[in-house]
Amino acid sequence: MKKLVLFITMLSLFMVTSLTADAHPGRLDSNGGHNCSEKSKAKGLCSGYHYHNKGNEAAPSTNTNHKTPTYQSTPEPVLTTVDVYINNVKQSYNPSAYIKNGTTLVPMKAIFVSLGATVTYDNATKKVTAYKGNKKIVIGVGNKKAYVNSNGVTTTINLNHAAEIYKGTTMVPLRFVSEALGAGITFDNAVYITTK
Structure with missing residues (x-):
């Protein structure tokens, strides 16, 4: 008899716990959770935004009043x-010159030196x-602004x-640098720079 009473008690506890977990209404969003209704909050069934355990999946940690953000990687x-x-001599740059959004970009130091300029780079101000x-x-x-000072005029x-x-x-x-240093530039499946 004691075993039967113990079994019925445990079964009752299990049933009450299961019913309490799903006792409040509300539709689930794409994250598997929802905000509690005022009635559910008043009954003490939940408070704020929470998740529901679907089948055997582990429920995400409970957050209040906000969704868990979903991230998409941008290629x-x-x-x-x-x-x-x-001057008809192919340059070997590392990294290579490339075209991005219609603009040819080249390694700063290599192009300036190739065109006869001296270069400094201030890491603090970039x-x-x-x-x-x-x-x-x-x-x-x-x-997107550059400055050219020639004979004291900027x-x-x-x-x-x-x-x-x-x-x-x-x-x-590349085009800006070449022209600012007085070099001609043409494109024909490659970039051709002519210095004066």
């Missing part, structure tokens, strides 16, 4: 590499400064694409 853009020739003759060129990483240039960091190297817009 990295496919970059088209391009060959660069200066600014590149190049000097050639009486010209001073300043480009900031992430900034001109602001709006860039189609800002300088950026790629594989640890500062990449700069």
Whole structure:
């Protein structure tokens, strides 16, 4: 008899627990949870946003009053590499020059040196400064404005694409750099730069 009473008691507890877990109404959202109704809150069945255990899946941790964010990865853009020739000599850059959103970007130091300029880079301000003759060129990483100072007169240039960091190297817009340093540039399945 004691075993029967114990069995019925345990069965009753199991049933009450199961009923309590699903005792409040509400539709589940795509995360498997929902916000409690005011009636369910008043009865003490739940408080705020919570999840429901579906079958044998483990329920996510309970959060109150907000959804768990879902993240989608954004694929990295496919970059088209391009060959660069200066006075008909093919350049070997690491990383290679590439086209991004219609703009050809090249490694900053390599292109400036190839075009006869000296270069400094200020890591604190993320600014590149190049000097050639009486010209001073300043480009900031992430900034779509560049500055050319020639004979004491500074001109602001709006860039189609800002300088950026790629594989640890500062990449700069080729057309702007070439023209700012007085070089001609043409495109024909590769980039051809002619210095004067």
